[in-house]
Amino acid sequence: MKSLMDGEYKVKLNGITHWIRVAGSKNNTTPLVILHGGPGGNQYVFERTIGLLLSNSRTVIYYEQRGCGRTEKPSDDTKYSIDLLIEDFKSLRKWLEVKKLDLLGYSFGGELALEVAHADPKVINKIVLSGPSLINSEINKMVQITGFCSVVDNQMYKQMQNVLKEGLTIDETYNTFWELVDSKSVDLLLFENQEIGKKNRTVGGK
Missing domain, CATH: 3.40.50.1820 (Alpha/Beta hydrolase fold, catalytic domain)
Structure with a gap:
């Protein structure tokens, strides 16, 4: 080196x-x-x-x-x-x-x-x-779907429950959830400390 x-x-x-x-x-x-x-x-x-x-x-x-x-x-x-x-x-x-x-x-x-x-x-x-994401695997998508349902606010949760009632495939549900969520919801999923989540965005986090 x-x-x-x-x-x-x-x-x-x-x-x-x-x-x-x-x-x-x-x-x-x-x-x-x-x-x-x-x-x-x-x-x-x-x-x-x-x-x-x-x-x-x-x-x-x-x-x-x-x-x-x-x-x-x-x-x-x-x-x-x-x-x-x-x-x-x-x-x-x-x-x-x-x-x-x-x-x-x-x-x-x-x-x-x-x-x-x-x-x-x-x-x-x-x-x-x-924790390799294996992005296209169904288990990874199910983990994220469940994760969002457990952290979002009541209004977003109700929207997600309506999506789940539509009987969509896992792929369709996953894609719809990601269309619904905002930056706050993503940070709630990824970070326990929301101040760290805010700082993360200042260096290019999506």
Whole structure:
């Protein structure tokens, strides 16, 4: 690994300027790259919670995916795909100048970690998957449907109950719920502390 100091960096990877943060460099371990959730998430919460513990004993590399958080947003909406995210990651590895990396992917980042490992298996040492979202699976959609019903206000809950009475498929119900919910409802689903949810939005959370 190149000699990096702890801190934040702006680095051009695969044509997009990415936000990168290094923590725990004094530990001099195989870098642990954190892949955040989404698509469209960021590292704001993770780097202030679990990340603090990890960097006590590991060299931790945070980066935010293209169009996310503090990373540059492509001007063309077609410039988002798993293949491009994999190429971004490969550029990150080259910038770090390492032969091996460990991955920790949470939510959508778990899926991306598996895609990266499949595309570049010789580089990945170990993988940790934390609640990989498996976005298209029915169980994930059912969890989110149930979750929204448990946190939204009474007015939104009544709308959701009406949707459930329509006898739609899981996919149709899931898509309808996401059309109904507002930012407040999404934050209630994702964050126990709503102040953290507000701060998360200031760095690009949807």
